[in-house]
Structure formats: C-alpha cells, structure tokens
Amino acid sequence: MYELVTLARGGVLLTVWALAAGWPRGRLDGRLRADGWQRICRGAWAVPGKEVDWRVRAGAVQLLRPDLVCSHHTAAALHRIELLTAGPQPGQPPTPLHFTTRGSGSSPGWIRVHRTSALTDRDCSVRRGLRVTSPARTVADLIRAAATREAAVVVADSALSRRFVAGLRRDPLVDREQLAAELASPHRPGGPQARRRLPLAHPGSGSPAETVARLRMRDAGLHPEIQPTLHTPTGHPLHPDFYFRAAGLAVEIEGFAFHGTRQAHERDIHRFNTLQTCPSIHRVLRFTAREVFTHPDRMTRTIREALDALGGR
Structure with a gap:
C-alpha cells in the first residue's frame, strides 16, 4: 500500500484513490483520523495542517464531480466581480458554493448545483486552479438571476470597469458587446429582463x-x-x-x-x-x-x- 500523503493531489485525497491503491476500507478512516487528516466532505480529505478554505472545498468537489464548473456567486469571487450583497465579497468565502453542470448525479448537500443544457467549453475557463464559468458567462448568469435592478447593474458595472476590488487593481473583464451576446438567447430564463437592464450599466462606476x-x-x-x-x-x-x-x-x-x-x-x-x-x-x-x-x-x-x-x- 502507498502512503496516503503520496496519493494526495494539491493536498486533497479522495477515498476512491486510497481504495484503488490497496487500502482496506475498514482501516482507511481510522488511519486518516489518527494521522490528523481533515474531512472536507464525504469522500474527500485534506492533508494534516492544510487550511481548508472555500477554494479547497470547491477543488475537492470538482475532483469528486469533474462535470461541475464553479459558477454564479462562486465564479464572481474567483473573477473578483463585486455583488450587491451584505454577505461575502470577492476574496471572501461565498456561501453556498455554486456550480453549473450539464450532467446529473448526487453532490454534497452544502453546494448549489445549477443544471443546464447550455454550457460549452467556450463558457468555461480556469481560475486559481478551478474550472469556472468565463467572466461574460458569469455576469450573464448573475444578471439573469438577479432579484433587483440594482443587483443586476452592480454586477455588470463591476465587470465592465477598471477598479480596485478588495484592495487590488483589476482591469475590465468584459465589454458591453460580449455581455449583450451572452444575454441574446431568447430561451434562457430571466433573459428579457436582463436585456432591459444591461443598458443601465456604465463602465465608469467605481463601486x-x-x-x-x-x-x-x-x-x-x-x-x-x-x-x-x-x-x-x-x-x-x-x-x-x-x-x-x-x-x-x-x-x-x-x-x-x-x-x-x-x-x-x-x-x-x-x-x-x-x-x-x-x-x-x-x-x-x-x-x-x-x-x-x-x-x-x-x-x-x-x-x-x-x-x-x-x-x-
């Protein structure tokens, strides 16, 4: 049997990897707990001493479910897109973690999964080691789902502008034409209202x-x-x-x-x-x-x- 730490990837170990390497299920949990491994979620553990933040949790979820792509509020935090919310802002842990998939299957109960048939490779990118919806797709998803005009325009303004976010300067992430193209589909829920709100956005906004x-x-x-x-x-x-x-x-x-x-x-x-x-x-x-x-x-x-x-x- 391999030592458990050699089986980990990026400080994360999946139970299935240990079982495939020959560890008996009956011994595995006891060994992990005795050695100080931290349970991230069912089927995933973090090496002893590793800080288990929201990015580690998101990475573990994607190891368990490779079809899941970080999206919505989680993608906004990764792209440093500001939201109109009293909760976490970019750089802070979004709750719950949001993912989008074209697939099906079970997932941890502490995440929110958005299912769609409209998700292509063009809609996805990699940010800080995580698969994530592109800035344009992220903003379009958030505008379509926004409960208020203010929430929708805040997201659009943030992505369109050059500004400081969480103390760091960030260039514009999208342009108006890209957002208009993302919102053009007549069949996506929330699309008509989102298209009406987009003209209210302005790249000069600073917060x-x-x-x-x-x-x-x-x-x-x-x-x-x-x-x-x-x-x-x-x-x-x-x-x-x-x-x-x-x-x-x-x-x-x-x-x-x-x-x-x-x-x-x-x-x-x-x-x-x-x-x-x-x-x-x-x-x-x-x-x-x-x-x-x-x-x-x-x-x-x-x-x-x-x-x-x-x-x-």
Whole structure:
C-alpha cells in the first residue's frame, strides 16, 4: 500500500484513490483520523495542517464531480466581480458554493448545483486552479438571476470597469458587446429582463455604492456626468464620481467597506480635499455607502437642494 500523503493531489485525497491503491476500507478512516487528516466532505480529505478554505472545498468537489464548473456567486469571487450583497465579497468565502453542470448525479448537500443544457467549453475557463464559468458567462448568469435592478447593474458595472476590488487593481473583464451576446438567447430564463437592464450599466462606476447612487439619481431625474476629467490649478487631473457641470457640483460616494482597504479610503479623503481646489468646482457633496443604501431619498433631496442653491452660478 502507498502512503496516503503520496496519493494526495494539491493536498486533497479522495477515498476512491486510497481504495484503488490497496487500502482496506475498514482501516482507511481510522488511519486518516489518527494521522490528523481533515474531512472536507464525504469522500474527500485534506492533508494534516492544510487550511481548508472555500477554494479547497470547491477543488475537492470538482475532483469528486469533474462535470461541475464553479459558477454564479462562486465564479464572481474567483473573477473578483463585486455583488450587491451584505454577505461575502470577492476574496471572501461565498456561501453556498455554486456550480453549473450539464450532467446529473448526487453532490454534497452544502453546494448549489445549477443544471443546464447550455454550457460549452467556450463558457468555461480556469481560475486559481478551478474550472469556472468565463467572466461574460458569469455576469450573464448573475444578471439573469438577479432579484433587483440594482443587483443586476452592480454586477455588470463591476465587470465592465477598471477598479480596485478588495484592495487590488483589476482591469475590465468584459465589454458591453460580449455581455449583450451572452444575454441574446431568447430561451434562457430571466433573459428579457436582463436585456432591459444591461443598458443601465456604465463602465465608469467605481463601486457598488456608486452604481446604486447613480440609479437612484436617475430615478429622481438627476443625470450627472460620471467620472469626468477635471483639473486642479496645477493641472493635476481628477475624476469626481459624479459632476453637475452647470452648477459646478461634485458628488462623491465614500465608504471604507466598499473601497476595500484603509489605504484606499485615505486616498479618497485626500482626493476629496484636492477636488475642492478645482476652479470649476463650487461645492462638493459626500455621501457614505450606508446613506446610499439606506436613505437614497435623502441623498437625492440633498443633491437637488444644492443644485437649486447653485442654480444662479
């Protein structure tokens, strides 16, 4: 019989591999537990001392079920696509783990399996060692499944934009044409509504809070420029989140949780102070992410009052 650790792949051992190598089933479980192996799920173990995070669990599931492809919320975390949720964001453990398959069969009860006949090799890629739906397919799946307009547009904005996610800069993952092509099928559930929501997406958005603020302003009949280029007296370019040019009013959306790191938050505070030196700026309003999500009417009312006060300028 081979030593169990030599049978593991990436720190994960499947029971079927040990049995195939000659380990008797009656001895196997006792040996694994005695040696400190960690049970990931039925049929899969992690080597002693290995951190069993959500990526290890997802990898074990794929070893057990090679037909399962990480998708939806799990794929979003792998691609660093932000979601409108109070739960985990990219880089944090998504719960439950989501997979898509064209096959059938049993799977662990703590995962969610989406079954479809529309899954090709073109829809899949490899990310951090896991098979995962492509960025375009992931965004399309999430938009189709989104319960609200805000949730759908947040996902689209995140994938379309260049931004910091969990403290790391990330380039755009898709373009609008790719998303439109992914949503073009007339037979996929949620498709018509998803196609109506896609035109609301904007690649200039820098965070989920900015997306929601833009949508709420649109509902209130307010249509600012998004991330325009302004200049300080020294010629340094700045890009306020929103800008009402006729009134010289800039609107900034702040929030430590959505900027990802304390350093990013401090950088935005410095940007706010510098923004006020721009000759074309007469006033700057700032709103926290919490205000945007919990008191959007108060935000739009404050903006409208500021526009009225600046109207003669």
